[in-house]
Amino acid sequence: MTPARIRPATFPDAKAIDQIVAGFGPLRRDLDAWVNQADVHMALVDDDGLLGFAARRKHKEHPSRDLVSIFVEARGRDLGHEDRLLASLAGKRPMKMRLPAEDYDDLAVAGRLGFTERMRSATHHVPAADLAHPVDANVEIVEVARRDVIDAFEVLYGNTHQWDPPTRFTRRYIRQAMLNGSQHIAVIRDDDARIIGVGAAHASSDDAIAADISLVGAVDPTRADANEITSALVAHLASFYAHANEPLWFEVDRGPGTNEPLARVVDRFAPPAYDEVVVLTND
16 A cells, blocks of 8 residues: 655645534634635545645735644654654744643644744623522613724733734724624723723524623733633623523633633633634644
C-alpha cells in the first residue's frame, strides 16, 4: 500500500470531508466556512481514501492573522500524520486555531508545532429560574442603547477578549449582533453615573433556547466587586425568562484575559458544558 501522503484537497473530497467533520461536534457548524471559504485546503490520503484535511483562511476581523483547523478521522490518527498535515498550512501570517477540547492528540500536535493554548470556550444551558434571584435595585433597564452604553459594551468586549483583541469591526459587531437584536439591555452605574456593568439578552435562533446571554459583566472584570456586578446583571436578565420552559444559553470563556466573573457565576448553576473548544495561537 502507498504510504499516507499530503496533497491539496480537491472538490471531489467534499463528501468525504463532510463525513469526517460530522464527528467534530463543536466545529461542525463551521464546515461551510472551512470548505467553501478557506484559502488553502490540504488533504491526508492513502489508497483507501481521505484520512483527514486541514484548512487555512484569513481572519476577517484580524487580517494579519490566519484561522486554521484540522480534522483527522481515527484511522488517520493511528498513522500519526497530523503534524505533517498541520505543518502543510504554514504561511507568512501567524495562525489561530480552535480544537474540540477532547481532542488531546491534536492539542499535542499543535504544541509541537509552536501553538500555545490561550483560552477555552464552552456553551452552557442554564434554567433561568436558577439565576433569577431578587434583582438588584441598582440595575437600570435600557430601552435604547445610546453612545455611552455602546462604549461600555465595547470596553467590556476588549477587556474580556484579550486573546483576540478588538478591531475596527468590533463596535459594528456589538451594535448589530448584540444590541440591535437584543430583547433586554441592562446597566449598572456607580455613584458618579458612570457605567460599570452592562449586559444584553437576545432571542435565540434555536427554539429550544429561551435567550442567548453572552456579553454581560463588569466593564472592568478585575475590579473587586466584579463578581457582584456580573451576578446582579445576570439575575436581572434571567428574571425576564424565569417562567420559560427553555434554558438560557451562555457562551463562557475561561483563561487569562477572559470574562472570568461570568464563568464563576455560571459555574455555580451550570450543568456540564456543551461543545468546549480550545483556542490556540502560534504568535
